[in-house]
Amino acid sequence: MANSSFRNKEITPMDEDFSRWYTDVILKTEMVDYAPVKGFMVIRPYGYAIWEMLQAAFDKEFKKTGHQNMYFPLLIPESYLNKEKEHVEGFAPEVAWVTHGGGQELAERLAIRPTSETIICSMYAKWLNSYRDLPFLYNQWANVVRWEKTTRPFLRTSEFLWQEGHTVHETFDEAQAETMQMIGIYKDVVENFLAIPVMVGQKSEKEKFAGAHATYTIEAMMHDGQALQSGTSHNLSDHFAKAFGIKFLGRDNVEQFAFTTSWGVSTRLIGGLIMVHGDDNGLRLPPKAAPIQAIVIPVSQDKEGVIDAANVIKSKAERIARVAIDASTDTSAGWKFSQYEMKGIPVRIEVGPKDLAEGSCVLVRRDTGEKKSVSISDVDIDLEKLLDEIQTNMFQQAKERLASQTSIVDGGMGQLQETLSSKPGFILTGWCGDIACEDAVKEKSGASLRCIPFDTNGYKADTCVCCGKPAKHTVIFARAY
Amino acid sequence: MANSSFRNKEITPMDEDFSRWYTDVILKTEMVDYAPVKGFMVIRPYGYAIWEMLQAAFDKEFKKTGHQNMYFPLLIPESYLNKEKEHVEGFAPEVAWVTHGGGQELAERLAIRPTSETIICSMYAKWLNSYRDLPFLYNQWANVVRWEKTTRPFLRTSEFLWQEGHTVHETFDEAQAETMQMIGIYKDVVENFLAIPVMVGQKSEKEKFAGAHATYTIEAMMHDGQALQSGTSHNLSDHFAKAFGIKFLGRDNVEQFAFTTSWGVSTRLIGGLIMVHGDDNGLRLPPKAAPIQAIVIPVSQDKEGVIDAANVIKSKAERIARVAIDASTDTSAGWKFSQYEMKGIPVRIEVGPKDLAEGSCVLVRRDTGEKKSVSISDVDIDLEKLLDEIQTNMFQQAKERLASQTSIVDGGMGQLQETLSSKPGFILTGWCGDIACEDAVKEKSGASLRCIPFDTNGYKADTCVCCGKPAKHTVIFARAY
Numbered sequence: 020m021a022n023s024s025f026r027n028k029e030i031t032p033m034d035e036d037f038s039r040w041y042t043d044v045i046l047k048t049e050m051v052d053y054a055p056v057k058g059f060m061v062i063r064p065y066g067y068a069i070w071e072m073l074q075a076a077f078d079k080e081f082k083k084t085g086h087q088n089m090y091f092p093l094l095i096p097e098s099y100l101n102k103e104k105e106h107v108e109g110f111a112p113e114v115a116w117v118t119h120g121g122g123q124e125l126a127e128r129l130a131i132r133p134t135s136e137t138i139i140c141s142m143y144a145k146w147l148n149s150y151r152d153l154p155f156l157y158n159q160w161a162n163v164v165r166w167e168k169t170t171r172p173f174l175r176t177s178e179f180l181w182q183e184g185h186t187v188h189e190t191f192d193e194a195q196a197e198t199m200q201m202i203g204i205y206k207d208v209v210e211n212f213l214a215i216p217v218m219v220g221q222k223s224e225k226e227k228f229a230g231a232h233a234t235y236t237i238e239a240m241m242h243d244g245q246a247l248q249s250g251t252s253h254n255l256s257d258h259f260a261k262a263f264g265i266k267f268l269g270r271d272n273v274e275q276f277a278f279t280t281s282w283g284v285s286t287r288l289i290g291g292l293i294m295v296h297g298d299d300n301g302l303r304l305p306p307k308a309a310p311i312q313a314i315v316i317p318v319s320q321d322k323e324g325v326i327d328a329a330n331v332i333k334s335k336a337e338r339i340a341r342v343a344i345d346a347s348t349d350t351s352a353g354w355k356f357s358q359y360e361m362k363g364i365p366v367r368i369e370v371g372p373k374d375l376a377e378g379s380c381v382l383v384r385r386d387t388g389e390k391k392s393v394s395i396s397d398v399d400i401d402l403e404k405l406l407d408e409i410q411t412n413m414f415q416q417a418k419e420r421l422a423s424q425t426s427i428v429d430g431g432m433g434q435l436q437e438t439l440s441s442k443p444g445f446i447l448t449g450w451c452g453d454i455a456c457e458d459a460v461k462e463k464s465g466a467s468l469r470c471i472p473f474d475t476n477g478y479k480a481d482t483c484v485c486c487g488k489p490a491k492h493t494v495i496f497a498r499a500y
Numbered sequence: 501m502a503n504s505s506f507r508n509k510e511i512t513p514m515d516e517d518f519s520r521w522y523t524d525v526i527l528k529t530e531m532v533d534y535a536p537v538k539g540f541m542v543i544r545p546y547g548y549a550i551w552e553m554l555q556a557a558f559d560k561e562f563k564k565t566g567h568q569n570m571y572f573p574l575l576i577p578e579s580y581l582n583k584e585k586e587h588v589e590g591f592a593p594e595v596a597w598v599t600h601g602g603g604q605e606l607a608e609r610l611a612i613r614p615t616s617e618t619i620i621c622s623m624y625a626k627w628l629n630s631y632r633d634l635p636f637l638y639n640q641w642a643n644v645v646r647w648e649k650t651t652r653p654f655l656r657t658s659e660f661l662w663q664e665g666h667t668v669h670e671t672f673d674e675a676q677a678e679t680m681q682m683i684g685i686y687k688d689v690v691e692n693f694l695a696i697p698v699m700v701g702q703k704s705e706k707e708k709f710a711g712a713h714a715t716y717t718i719e720a721m722m723h724d725g726q727a728l729q730s731g732t733s734h735n736l737s738d739h740f741a742k743a744f745g746i747k748f749l750g751r752d753n754v755e756q757f758a759f760t761t762s763w764g765v766s767t768r769l770i771g772g773l774i775m776v777h778g779d780d781n782g783l784r785l786p787p788k789a790a791p792i793q794a795i796v797i798p799v800s801q802d803k804e805g806v807i808d809a810a811n812v813i814k815s816k817a818e819r820i821a822r823v824a825i826d827a828s829t830d831t832s833a834g835w836k837f838s839q840y841e842m843k844g845i846p847v848r849i850e851v852g853p854k855d856l857a858e859g860s861c862v863l864v865r866r867d868t869g870e871k872k873s874v875s876i877s878d879v880d881i882d883l884e885k886l887l888d889e890i891q892t893n894m895f896q897q898a899k900e901r902l903a904s905q906t907s908i909v910d911g912g913m914g915q916l917q918e919t920l921s922s923k924p925g926f927i928l929t930g931w932c933g934d935i936a937c938e939d940a941v942k943e944k945s946g947a948s949l950r951c952i953p954f955d956t957n958g959y960k961a962d963t964c965v966c967c968g969k970p971a972k973h974t975v976i977f978a979r980a981y
Contacts, residue, residue, distance in 0.1 A: 052623060054573040055580060056610060061623055064568035064638065071569060087545035088552060092535040093574075093612070093643055093659050094596075099536060115575075116600040117612065120658075121647030122593055129537060131574070131598065131612075142533060142542055151830075157545065162574055162643065166602030177601075178574050349632075 027300040027361050037243045041171070044293055044301050048362050051172040058170040058177035062286065065362070066173075068310035069289055070180065074160065076212045076307075077182060077284065080204045086156045086184060091138050093162075094129040099137040103262040106136065109229020113165040115177075131164040136230065136255070136281055139185045140263035147187060147277060149268045154197070155187040173290030174247070174500050181285035187265060187277045191256060194278035195233075198254040201282040202235040205250035213288065214305035214414035215239050215295050216421050217249060218445065218495060220470030225454050228281075232256035238469045238495065240421045241294035244443030246469045246497040249291050252282035290500070295417050302363025303385050305413045306340075306406040313402055314359045315344040318352045318371030328370050332380055332398050336368065339403045360385060365409050366402060370395070386413050421445070425495075427478055435484055435496065436464050445469070445497045449480025449490025456485035466496040508781040508842050518724045522652070525774055525782050529843050532653040539651040539658035543767065546843070547654075549791035550770055551661065555641065557693045557788075558663060558765065561685045567637045567665060572619050574643075575610040580618040584743040587617065590710020594646040596658075612645040617711065617736070617762055620666045621744035628668065628758060630749045635678070636668040654771030655728070655981050662766035668746060668758045672737060675759035676714075679735040682763040683716040686731035694769065695786035695895035696720045696776050697902050698730060699926065699976060701951030706935050709762075713737035719950045719976065721902045722775035725924030727950045727978040730772055733763035771981070776898050783844025784866050786894045787821075787887040794883055795840045796825040799833045799852030809851050813861055813879050817849065820884045841866060846890050847883060851876070867894050902926070906976075908959055916965050916977065917945050926950070926978045930961025930971025937966035947977040 029047050031039040045051045050066030053059075062070065078088075094117060101107050110133045117129040132138065143155060160182045167177050184201060188194040202219060209215050217237035227234035231253040239249045259265070260276040269275045296303040306312050313336055317329040329344055336342040345355050352369075359367055363385060370380040379392045382401060386409050393401040424444030428435045435446055446466060450456060457468050471492045480490040510528050512520040526532045531547030534540075543551065559569075575598060582588050591614045598610040613619065624636060641663045648658050665682060669675040683700060690696050698718035708715035712734040720730045740746070741757040750756045777784040787793050794817055798810040810825055817823040826836050833850075840848055844866060851861040860873045863882060867890050874882040905925030909916045916927055927947060931937060938949050952973045961971040 052626070055577055055619065055622060056573060056575050059573040059575065061573065062571040064570050067570050068568070070571075087549070089545050089548050090543040090551075090661065092537060092540040092542065093645065094537050094540065096536055112603050114601075115598050115610075117596050118599045119597040119609075120595075121649065128600075129596075138536065141536060145533070164574065168602065180571065 027357055029361065030299065030301055032299045033242060040297075040299075041294060044297055045172055048302055050289070050293075053172070056177075058167055060172045060176050060178075062180075065310060066289060069292070069304075069308055070286055072308060072310070073212065073288060074182070076208050077204075080208060081158050081182075081184065084156075084200060084204065086158045088159060089157050090159055090161070091135050091142070093132055095132055095135070095138045097128050097130060099141055100130050102137060103230045103259055106230035106259075110134065110165075113167065115164045115166055132161070133163055133165045134281075134283070135159065135161070135183055136185065136259055137263070140259045140265060140279065143185075143187055143279075144264045144266070147265055147267050150189050150270050153187060153189045153267065153277065154193065155185075157186065158182055158184040171290070171500075173286055173293070175287070179285045179287065181283050184280070184282045186280045187260075188279070189267075189269070189277065191278050194256065194280050195254050198233070198235060198252045198280045198282070201280070202237065202250070202252040205237050205252065205282070205284060209237060209239070209249055209288065210414065212307045213292050214307070214410060214417060215249070215291055216414065216418040218470060218472050219474070220472035220495065222251070222470055223454075223457055223468045223494075225457055226468060228253045230255060230258055232258060236470050238497075239291050239295060240424060240445060240497075241291070241500065242297065243294070244424050244497070246445065246495075246499040247287070247291045247294070248469070248499065249288055250282070250284040253280060255279045255281060296413055297363070300357070301361030303413065304363035304365060306365045306410045309363065309365050310341065311343045311362075311364050312340040312406055313342045313366040313368055314364045315342065315368045315370070316352055316355050316359070317346055318369055320346060320348070322372040324375050325370060325372060328375050328380070328395060332368055332370060332395055335395070335399045336402050339399050340406060366405060368398070368402075384409060386416070428484060429480065429482070431484060431487065432460070432463060435460070435466070439464055439466060439498065443498065445495045447475060447478055447480070447493065447495055448484040449482050450492050450494045451483035451486055451488045452491035453483075453486070456483055459485050460496055464496070465498050467499055469495040469497050469499060508838055511780065511782055511842065513780045514723060521778075521780070522775060525778055526653055529783055531770070531774075534653070537658075539648055541653045541657050541659075543661075546791060547770060550773070550785075550789055551767055553789060553791070554693065554769060555663070557689050558685075561689060562639050562663075562665065565637075565681060565685065567639050569640060570638050571640055571642070572616050572623070574613055576613055576616070576619045578609050578611060580622055581611050583618060584711045584740055587711035591615065591646075594648065596645045596647055613642070614644055614646045615762075615764070616640065616642070616664055617666065617740055618744070621740045621746060621760065624666075624668055624760075625745045625747070628746055628748050631670050631751055634668060634670045634748065634758065635674065636666075638667065639663055639665040652771070652981075654767055654774070656768070660766045660768065662764050665761070665763045667761045668741075669760070670748075670750070670758065672759050675737065675761050676735050679714070679716060679733045679761045679763070682761070683718065683731070683733040686718050686733065686763070686765055690718060690720070690730055690769065691895065693786075693788045694773050695788070695891060695898060696730070696772055697895065697899040699951060699953050700955070701953035701976065703732070703951055704935070704938055704949045704975075706938055707949060709734045711736060711739055713739065717951050719978075720772050720776060721905060721926060721978075722772070722981065723778065724775070725905050725978070727926065727976075727980040728768070728772045728775070729950070729980065730769055731763070731765040734761060736760045736762060777894055778844070781838070782842030784894065785844035785846060787846045787891045790844065790846050791822065792824045792843075792845050793821040793887055794823045794847040794849055795845045796823065796849045796851070797833055797836050797840070798827055799850055801827060801829070803853040805856050806851060806853060809856050809861070809876060813849055813851060813876055816876070816880045817883050820880050821887060847886060849879070849883075865890060867897070909965060910961065910963070912965060912968065913941070913944060916941070916947070920945055920947060920979065924979065926976045928956060928959055928961070928974065928976055929965040930963050931973050931975045932964035932967055932969045933972035934964075934967070937964055940966050941977055945977070946979050948980055950976040950978050950980060
């Protein structure tokens with residue numbers, strides 16, 4: 020990348036091999052490591068710190084909208100999983116089964132939760148009596164296991180960390196409002212905190228959550244143009260309520276079934292963060308999601324006053340940001356520049372004898388590579404402003420890429436296939452609503468129907484990209500992680 | 501209890517049946533519920549909110565002392581568990597085994613982590629190269645599974661939530677210093693935040709962690725005089741380092757084994773909180789651990805100005821505390837008093853027409869039942885002071901009980917047995933150091949050796965309570981949860 024100080028040779032260039040680039044970045048920055056069991060990951064401190072901040076950002080919004088956290092058991096009896104037909108068909112193939120405990124074979128095998136609707140609904144059925152008890156607005160932060168064949172750290176792993184909200188409502192409309200509220204919160208946090216722009220829309224019948232009435236999704240675009248489903252919110256209507264007997268005495272004194280929702284985001288978002296913002300020199304973290312927002316590096320630190328100045332800068336900057344200093348003597352300043360660049364730290368603060376003579380230091384932006392000399396006495400003020408600018412700029416950059424790599428296809432399958440290979444990204448096109456066409460597009464192009472977006476920027480497709488019949492929906496097709 | 505407004509009839513009196521009292525309290529206050537799988541629990545919002553605050557209190561101290569959080573996989577290959585001999589013997593009987601995943605039988609069965617030393621040590625062996633990399637100061641917040649025969653929510657469950665710190669050091673002494681630092685942090689947080697006084701000491705060989713060189717513990721005393729092991733910190737010496745090959749190139753340029761520690765506290769502490777502070781009317785929560793610190797209840801709320809005043813009080817009080825208001829009209833003020841008393845909310849704020857006429861409201865302490873009329877305009881100042889007083893008083897009350905129910909036994913087994921039945925609690929006595937005597941005491945009295953306390957308040961035992969030989973240690977025996 021032209022703006023950066025060095026070309027980091029530890030990392031495979033994106034254009035050469037995007038998949039290797041990703042692996043290099045996550046391993047070299049020590050965000051994650053492979054676990055002994057295939058498909059599982061170890062989230063190392065640098066990756067976990069991002070997860071902790073992201074959790075806090077979501078949790079705050081959940082609580083602000085009246086949700087409380089709870090914790091349900093890891094293990095679910097097989098009979099519970101079997102109660103909702105579509106649900107079990109969707110999840111059974113991915114389940115890890117516990118068959119022995121305490122030295123004995125179990126009478127009934129237990130699923131490690133792939134998601135918790137079944138166990139949570141069974142408890143809700145017990146707790147709910149009257150409309151006065153409603154709504155139930157609960158969430159849990161937990162680990163889940165889904166046995167995956169092809170895995171990649173953060174993006175798709177057999178165990179991941181997530182939150183799953185599970186709510187109960189008096190009416191379908193209230194459940195629908197909750198479902199929409201939560202997909203809205205997901206969009207806001209992902210855009211404002213992670214600086215990742217997303218398309219919001221509804222999933223097709225084929226792609227919706229197993230057992231849901233309707234699924235809504237936020238879809239992000241990775242650097243290689245592929246989509247990443249980044250969060251989903253499901254209106255479960257009364258499907259699970261009927262399967263688990265979640266009933267209440269209504270305002271009319273008649274017993275009736277409740278309406279439920281569920282919604283989740285996971286550690287997969289960290290994969291998105293890496294693949295949306297990263298470049299050939301490694302990570303680029305938006306300031307809000309950066310465990311260290313600025314790194315102070317003394318240059319020619321053996322010269323009088325340099326270390327002292329670096330420490331002054333650190334303590335000033337710490338007032339407004341998460342700041343670290345690297346005054347180690349066993350590596351060069353240049354090596355440090357490249358390391359912290361790779362780690363994606365938004366701002367590097369350099370101070371050497373020349374700067375010192377002028378009472379200044381240099382702020383270097385990770386997002387653009389720009390350098391700016393600022394007065395040491397005002398470094399906190401300048402840094403605060405710069406971090407805001409970087410956050411905004413990174414979102415803007417990603418937004419422009421998403422827009423520029425979104426193509427309208429109105430010329431049928433040939434054009435769709437050509438566009439996907441010449442300009443990988445989102446394809447905005449028409450769909451007749453028939454699952455056969457959805458399947459055919461997937462088979463021929465590898466692109467799946469990501470969503471029926473709420474906002475198509477005014478575009479309305481006329482015909483189905485596959486069969487040419489009148490389009491029922493304007494949709495996004497894309498290859499996806 | 502004499503001081504309280506009502507005798508809560510939903511709860512079995514402690515003296516009648518302590519175990520039923522506990523069950524009544526945890527269920528009626530909606531802290532927890534039984535899960536479909538025996539031995540597992542659902543932590544409901546009121547219980548989980550306490551866990552969230554407790555996590556934050558510990559996490560702050562861990563980070564202050566340089567620890568970072570990570571996340572390791574839930575599933576551990578059987579071969580890893582088998583690497584440390586004492587460890588596997590200690591844990592294998594309690595393991596839940598995953599034998600099938602993704603529709604297939606697994607080549608090697610996988611343990612759901614009962615604790616994570618084995619998997620974490622295997623990764624540490626990979627990451628560690630030089631003494632320059634040390635120390636590793638890491639922690640994880642996670643769920644673990646230990647298949648238990650007899651379970652009780654919070655106190656002993658087949659799945660529980662906890663944190664497990666795992667550190668690596670250059671020398672034995674540094675590992676020992678870390679082990680002691682962490683048991684010190686446990687004592688501080690448990691005493692200052694939960695207001696639970698503890699005895700700190702070392703575990704006997706029989707009671708130490710499977711695979712440890714030495715285990716340190718904090719032991720709390722429940723209302724019925726039984727002990728609750730409330731947190732442990734282990735110096736693992738080089739046992740796990742040798743089993744997993746955690747080696748580094750030392751300052752002397754020679755490859756050597758590292759020294760490791762581990763330490764943990766769990767949701768069990770919530771059980772301790774309940775059983776230390778509760779009374780016949782339910783929970784009593786120390787203000788720092790109370791999700792709601794004050795509840796505002798308008799009395800005769802149909803009278804002019806009452807609801808308005810209650811809202812003013814709430815918004816004033818909210819500046820310094822977590823406050824809720826209950827202005828519902830379908831239950832009486834008296835019923836509300838009893839409910840919030842049961843929930844253990846530290847302060848009730850009553851306001852009715854009479855108070856209003858004087859511009860005052862009434863603060864009622866949950867810990868003592870005392871009432872005090874204060875000016876509405878200063879309610880925040882008075883409440884803040886009162887919450888501090890309650891926190892201090894509850895710790896003091898518990899400390900006095902611990903002292904008064906600790907007995908010195910210097911007259912052998914007869915006296916020990918007699919004391920345990922006449923005044924259940926901690927027995928401070930002598931022990932020769934022989935495991936046969938430790939076993940005999942347990943068998944005859946049901947009391948286990950809780951610890952060799954650091955502080956015996958000046959008492960030093962002469963002879964072993966069991967065999968009469970010279971005492972090697974002054975120890976605490978008690979029946980325990």
